[in-house]
Amino acid sequence: MIVDIKGKKILVTASTSGIGKGVAKSLAMEGAYIFVSSRNLDRVIETVKELKNFNENVWGDTVDLTNMASIDKLVNTALSQMGGIDILVVNSGNPPSEPSTFFENDINEWEYSIHLYLLSSIKLVKLITPYMIKRGWGRIFFLSSYTVKEPHDIFVLADVSRAPLLQLTKLLSRELGRHGITVNTILMGSFETTGAVENLRKYSTKIGRPFSEVWKEMVVDPIPVGKLGKPEKHIGKLITYLSSEYGDYITGTYIVVDGGVSRAI
Numbered sequence: 001m002i003v004d005i006k007g008k009k010i011l012v013t014a015s016t017s018g019i020g021k022g023v024a025k026s027l028a029m030e031g032a033y034i035f036v037s038s039r040n041l042d043r044v045i046e047t048v049k050e051l052k053n054f055n056e057n058v059w060g061d062t063v064d065l066t067n068m069a070s071i072d073k074l075v076n077t078a079l080s081q082m083g084g085i086d087i088l089v090v091n092s093g094n095p096p097s098e099p100s101t102f103f104e105n106d107i108n109e110w111e112y113s114i115h116l117y118l119l120s121s122i123k124l125v126k127l128i129t130p131y132m133i134k135r136g137w138g139r140i141f142f143l144s145s146y147t148v149k150e151p152h153d154i155f156v157l158a159d160v161s162r163a164p165l166l167q168l169t170k171l172l173s174r175e176l177g178r179h180g181i182t183v184n185t186i187l188m189g190s191f192e193t194t195g196a197v198e199n200l201r202k203y204s205t206k207i208g209r210p211f212s213e214v215w216k217e218m219v220v221d222p223i224p225v226g227k228l229g230k231p232e233k234h235i236g237k238l239i240t241y242l243s244s245e246y247g248d249y250i251t252g253t254y255i256v257v258d259g260g261v262s263r264a265i
């Protein structure tokens with residue numbers, strides 16, 4: 001089976017580390033045009049340089065997903081650099097106060113989280129879909145977590161702010177299907193990233209237990225296949241497949257990629 005996404009123009013947000021970077025690298029290796037982004041300019045420059053080892057057609061810019069004007073700037077730059085956007089991969093970072101429970105967060109933290117996950121997704125879709133509609137083709141992916149369906153007390157900010165993306169996925173798929181645009185959410189389990197390690201390190205310090213013990217107990221042991229996911233292989237290649245001609249009948253749904261950790265059916 002030949003799965004071809006060569007020359008597709010792809011914007012990946014929050015893509016200078018972890019899952020976003022792994023996805024961007026995987027798609028760059030397939031010959032797509034890639035635009036990476038995050039808040040830190042040095043990280044953007046470094047990521048562009050690294051990905052250019054696989055593909056010349058890689059660009060990047062800074063963005064803060066909690067700031068609407070910054071998202072406007074990102075989309076304008078990506079459109080003018082690549083000459084369009086065919087595929088949008090919405091990835092995000094984490095709220096600074098996470099992991100934390102409901103009563104540990106005040107309204108400012110909720111505001112940050114809702115901007116980071118939900119409003120940024122709405123804004124990106126609003127800005128980019130007119131170009132996809134004009135071309136009669138597009139793919140939209142929201143990268144999320146299986147914990148939106150099976151909440152974890154300490155991921156309350158992300159879970160509550162991201163759960164509505166499942167509604168958005170379904171609604172958009174109904175509006176955009178006739179324009180050749182598919183919309184899907186990927187619910188991820190535990191992946192090998194610096195962000196995941198930092199998060200659990202913060203949590204283990206907070207509860208006063210050794211990191212290695214908490215990591216094993218909370219992250220590794222509950223995964224039926226016995227290993228963490230790899231962003232390039234498990235998310236990047238899934239997006240490649242769904243972006244190819246074989247993905248045009250899969251829309252308005254979520255796909256769980258979690259090594260079996262979720263118990264929800």
Ligand SMILES: NC(=O)c1ccc[n+]([C@@H]2O[C@H](COP(=O)([O-])OP(=O)(O)OC[C@H]3O[C@@H](n4cnc5c(N)ncnc54)[C@H](OP(=O)(O)O)[C@@H]3O)[C@@H](O)[C@H]2O)c1
Pocket residue numbers: 013014015016017018019020037038039040041043063064065066091092093094116143144145146158188189190191192193194195196
């Ligand atoms: N790793 C997992 O096991 C796992 C599982 C399920 C879901 N997730 C979700 O996947 C996402 C990525 O996680 P990760 O583990 O890959 O984290 P990571 O390694 O910390 O990477 C996060 C990326 O997001 C960028 N970022 C952070 N805040 C941003 C903002 N306000 N605006 C724009 N870019 C921003 C960071 O760069 P800058 O600092 O330069 O902005 C970085 O490139 C998170 O939303 C996480 O909840 C992760």
